[in-house]
Structure formats: C-alpha cells, structure tokens
Amino acid sequence: MVTVSVWWAPRATTGAVDHRGPKAHRRLFHCLFSPRRSNSRFDPDGSGKPTTWDSFGIWDNRIDEPILLPPSIKYGMPIPKVSLSNVGCASLIGQRKENEDRLQVSQMTANILYFAVFDGHGGPQAADFCDKYMEKYIKDLVAEQEDLELVLAEAFLEIDKALARHFHFSGNASLQSSGTTATVALLRDGIELVVGSVGDSRALLCRKGKAFKLTVDHTPERKDEKQRIKKSGGFVTWNSVGQANVNGRLAMTRSIGDFDLKTSGVIAEPETKRITLHHAHDAFLALTTDGINFIMNSQEICDVINQCHDPKEAAQLISEQALQYGSEDNSTIMVVPFGAWGKQKSSEASYSFSRNLVSSGRWA
Numbered sequence: 001m002v003t004v005s006v007w008w009a010p011r012a013t014t015g016a017v018d019h020r021g022p023k024a025h026r027r028l029f030h031c032l033f034s035p036r037r038s039n040s041r042f043d044p045d046g047s048g049k050p051t052t053w054d055s056f057g058i059w060d061n062r063i064d065e066p067i068l069l070p071p072s073i074k075y076g077m078p079i080p081k082v083s084l085s086n087v088g089c090a091s092l093i094g095q096r097k098e099n100e101d102r103l104q105v106s107q108m109t110a111n112i113l114y115f116a117v118f119d120g121h122g123g124p125q126a127a128d129f130c131d132k133y134m135e136k137y138i139k140d141l142v143a144e145q146e147d148l149e150l151v152l153a154e155a156f157l158e159i160d161k162a163l164a165r166h167f168h169f170s171g172n173a174s175l176q177s178s179g180t181t182a183t184v185a186l187l188r189d190g191i192e193l194v195v196g197s198v199g200d201s202r203a204l205l206c207r208k209g210k211a212f213k214l215t216v217d218h219t220p221e222r223k224d225e226k227q228r229i230k231k232s233g234g235f236v237t238w239n240s241v242g243q244a245n246v247n248g249r250l251a252m253t254r255s256i257g258d259f260d261l262k263t264s265g266v267i268a269e270p271e272t273k274r275i276t277l278h279h280a281h282d283a284f285l286a287l288t289t290d291g292i293n294f295i296m297n298s299q300e301i302c303d304v305i306n307q308c309h310d311p312k313e314a315a316q317l318i319s320e321q322a323l324q325y326g327s328e329d330n331s332t333i334m335v336v337p338f339g340a341w342g343k344q345k346s347s348e349a350s351y352s353f354s355r356n357l358v359s360s361g362r363w364a
Contacts (some may be wrong), residue, residue: 071111138151205301207278216271
C-alpha cells in the first residue's frame with residue numbers, strides 16, 4: 001500500500017510528514033503509473049498527463065483513501081484501500097424477544113477483507129457458531145485454494161458439518177431445528193469481490209446509483225428450489241399470510257443447520273458470485289437480513305444510503321426505518337464504502353417512504 005500525497009487524496013492518510021511539493025508527487029505518480037506517453041489505462045488520451053482519482057469525477061462527500069499500489073499495478077487501474085473503520089454496521093432487535101442476527105467484519109489476510117451477516121432462527125446457536133468459526137474455516141481454505149468461490153462453497157459445507165457435530169455432542173435434541181442464513185463477502189486486493197449465500201439474507205452492490213443484486217433468496221417460491229425439496233421427499237405449504245415454507249416450518253430452502261430438514265432437501269451449499277469492482281462507479285456493498293428486506297426493496301435501500309453522509313449513518317438510518325415502517329424482525333445491515341461513495345448523493349432533502357409496503361416486500 002502507498003499513500004499518494006494530498007494531490008491524490010485531500011486528507012492525510014499516514015502519520016509521516018512529506019515535505020515534497022505537489023509537482024514532485026505528480027512526477028512520482030507519473031513515474032509509477034505511466035511508464036510511456038502512448039495511449040494506456042493511466043494515460044487514456046495520450047496527453048502524457050497521468051490519470052488522477054479526480055478524473056473519475058469530483059464530488060464533495062467522498063471518502064478519501066490511500067491507494068493500494070501492488071493491486072493497482074497488477075490490474076492496471078487505481079484501486080483505493082477499503083478501510084474497515086469506515087464500514088457502517090447496525091443491528092436492532094425490533095419486536096423479537098432476542099436478536100438472533102450476527103455480523104462480522106475483519107481483515108482476514110493481508111489482502112482479503114471478510115464481511116458476513118447471519119440471521120439465526122430457532123435460537124441463536126447456529127448464528128453464534130458461524131459468527132465464531134466461519135472466518136477461520138475460510139482462512140484455512142484460502143491458504144490452499146486460490147479460487148474464492150470454491151473456498152466459500154467448501155467453507156459453508158464444512159461449517160455445516162462441524163455444527164452438526166457440535167449439536168450432536170451437546171445432547172440437546174431441540175437444537176436440530178436451529179439454523180441460520182449466511183451471506184459472506186470476500187474482497188481481495190480491493191477489487192475482486194466474491195459473495196456466497198444461503199437463505200434469504202442479501203448482498204447488493206450500488207453501481208452508478210443502481211442496485212445490483214449479488215444474491216437471490218433461497219425460498220420455496222423459486223421453481224428450482226421447490227423442485228429440489230420435492231425430489232428429496234419434502235413438501236411446501238403456505239401459511240396464513242401466503243408465505244411458502246418447507247414442511248410447514250422453514251421459510252428458506254438453504255441454510256446452515258436445520259438438521260431435522262436435511263432429508264427434505266434443505267442444504268448448506270451456497271450460491272456464489274464473483275464481480276470485479278469499478279471504483280469510479282461502485283459506491284458501496286450492502287449486506288442485509290430479512291428484517292430489512294421484508295420492508296424495503298434493493299433500489300430503495302440503495303437510494304436511502306446514497307443520501308447519507310457516511311456508511312455508519314446509513315446503516316443506522318436503514319435499520320431504524322425498517323422498524324419504523326413495519327418490520328417486526330431483527331434488522332441488521334452492513335454498508336461497505338467503495339471508490340464512488342458520495343458520487344450519487346442526491347440534492348433532495350430525504351427519501352420518501354410513502355409507498356405501498358406490500359408491493360416492495362421481501363421478494364423485490
């Protein structure tokens with residue numbers, strides 16, 4: 001990692017004092033990133049002038065970060081550091097007796113950041129187990145496997161097996177119906193984003209102000225999921241509010257735990273997605289549990305966050321608004337800012353929630 005002077009980022013990012021002037025920094029940056037004057041990624045117009053962060057667009061409330069030098073050279077574009085201190089998290093209990101949601105943020109390895117949300121049901125035991133051990137399983141696998149999608153797929157299955165053993169040795173039969181969603185995002189080199197998920201917690205990317213869904217809920221409404229449940233010997237019923245459930249009990253078709261429903265087709269295998277970030281256009285990643293998804297669709301979440309000053313304010317506002325507008329579940333959200341944070345900020349004073357809540361339910 002290298003900090004490229006005030007000329008690149010207005011706020012100081014290290015404790016070191018640099019006495020060189022802006023011309024020296026421009027020469028340094030040009031030397032590092034523009035080895036030739038011909039048309040290149042860092043000299044798109046062939047002018048010989050190096051690309052700056054501001055050439056992507058100037059806005060007032062961005063989050064200034066140092067760039068990561070090795071990844072920037074490797075991928076041929078400026079890649080800012082994603083600082084964990086800027087990540088916004090909020091989790092409110094709502095109308096439930098306890099909060100069974102869990103979230104985790106960490107610097108897992110030197111070049112991989114770890115973000116996760118877990119929404120427990122049937123007690124917090126499964127969510128607690130994943131909160132405690134998921135990162136370790138992933139970290140162990142990363143040491144042997146380069147493909148992060150394969151890492152997540154194996155980690156989900158391995159932690160599910162470990163949880164089964166843990167519950168078995170506890171001798172508590174009631175834990176067989178405890179389970180959790182799991183939505184995990186790994187960010188490598190500040191640019192490679194890989195997401196794995198089971199259940200109905202979600203991940204979305206805000207790109208150019210639009211919500212780009214990175215996960216699809218695992219519910220019996222999905223034709224492919226319903227078919228697997230039926231082929232496995234399970235069945236789907238609908239409750240009094242029209243929500244589909246596996247064997248009349250579980251509103252999702254994939255989870256970690258729920259061992260009493262494994263023979264009915266409920267699996268822990270995640271669906272995964274890999275995406276390359278474009279920090280000039282990507283404002284943030286948001287991970288949410290269904291206490292928020294039930295009341296706000298993806299674009300609404302994106303619009304509200306884009307009007308907030310920083311990710312911490314955004315997370316708090318979203319979780320509070322979900323409860324205010326009718327959610328009775330635990331409401332948990334994580335907001336991870338990227339290069340274009342603040343670029344899509346609206347001049348409007350606030351976002352209006354005046355709408356038909358039914359039309360923007362959990363499947364939106």
